[in-house]
Amino acid sequence: xxxxxxxxxxxxxxxxxxxxxxxxxxxxxxxxxxxxxxxxxxxxxxxxxxxxxxxxxxxxxxxxxxxxxxxxxxxxxxxxxxxxxxxxxxxxxxxxxxxxxxxxxxxxxxxxxxxxxxxxxxxxxxxxxxxxxxxxxxxxxxxxxxxxxxxxxxxxxxxxxxxxxxxxxxxxxxxxxxxxxxxxxxxxxxxxxxxxxxxxxxxxxxxxxxxxxxxxx
Numbered sequence: 001x002x003x004x005x006x007x008x009x010x011x012x013x014x015x016x017x018x019x020x021x022x023x024x025x026x027x028x029x030x031x032x033x034x035x036x037x038x039x040x041x042x043x044x045x046x047x048x049x050x051x052x053x054x055x056x057x058x059x060x061x062x063x064x065x066x067x068x069x070x071x072x073x074x075x076x077x078x079x080x081x082x083x084x085x086x087x088x089x090x091x092x093x094x095x096x097x098x099x100x101x102x103x104x105x106x107x108x109x110x111x112x113x114x115x116x117x118x119x120x121x122x123x124x125x126x127x128x129x130x131x132x133x134x135x136x137x138x139x140x141x142x143x144x145x146x147x148x149x150x151x152x153x154x155x156x157x158x159x160x161x162x163x164x165x166x167x168x169x170x171x172x173x174x175x176x177x178x179x180x181x182x183x184x185x186x187x188x189x190x191x192x193x194x195x196x197x198x199x200x201x202x203x204x205x206x207x208x209x210x211x212x213x214x215x216x217x
Contacts, residue, residue: 002029005217006063008056008110009071010038012123012199016069018206025217028067033059039075040102053109060113067217068110073099073122073161077154082143096157100164107168117170118216120209121158124179124186125150126198148184155180173212 005028007016013034022030038052060068076099084090103119110117129146143150158176165172181187190200 002027003066004029004031004063005067005069006059006065007032007034007069007071008059009034009069009120010052010073010075011036012074013071015200015202015205015209016071018202020206020210021213024210025213028217031059031063031065037075038072039080040073040099040106041076041080043106044102053106056106057109060110065114067116067118068114069118069120070103070106070110071120072106073103073157076102077122077157078125078127078150079143081153082145082150086143092153093156096153096160099157100160103161104164104168107170115169118173118213119161119165119170120173121161121175122154123200124154124176124190126186126191126200151180151185171216173209173216175208175212178208178212 005025007013007030011034013032016030016032016034022028033056035050035052035055038050042048042050043053077096080099081092081095084095085092107117107119125147127147127150145153155176158174162172162174179186179190189204192199192201
């Protein structure tokens with residue numbers, strides 16, 4: 001009997017719709033629950049607009065997975081960190097600590113259903129400096145941090161996340177070294193050919209994930 005694997009995440013997790021995951025790992029039955037705009041901070045908010053935690057709980061109960069894979073946090077690091085810094089003068093590192101605490105709470109919820117969790121590192125920023133093309137870029141137009149600064153904060157978050165997983169008995173799939181170019185920004189191969197789309201280019205990202213997941217599955 002195949003093991004049941006459930007992916008939980010934000011819109012970036014839609015990459016797991018690609019058929020190559022089932023082909024490469026046929027001993028797993030793949031299920032996916034991704035919520036557009038979901039944030040780790042929002043998982044702690046009962047009045048969250050996305051109702052992401054409710055959707056994740058429903059899917060966890062339905063699937064009862066043997067393995068859960070999480071891919072979430074880009075909205076937190078790409079938007080929430082900078083909003084709190086600009087609106088409330090909250091230090092970036094303080095916001096990161098709150099987001100990490102939310103991740104731990106999320107894992108605690110998942111552990112009610114499975115003890116096997118794989119956490120994928122948060123994608124690096126793809127929106128260039130001062131870009132206001134596309135809905136996501138427009139919604140974040142108040143963010144005046146450069147792409148390099150946003151990348152450095154994402155890398156800091158992922159470093160903290162990597163240090164945290166060992167304490168929480170969670171496996172960590174780290175894609176930072178593969179995703180980072182010599183210029184300190186995301187590699188061009190991961191940029192979506194549609195400049196309106198801030199997600200990674202599916203072919204490159206899915207190939208990268210398939211290769212790296214072979215160490216865990």
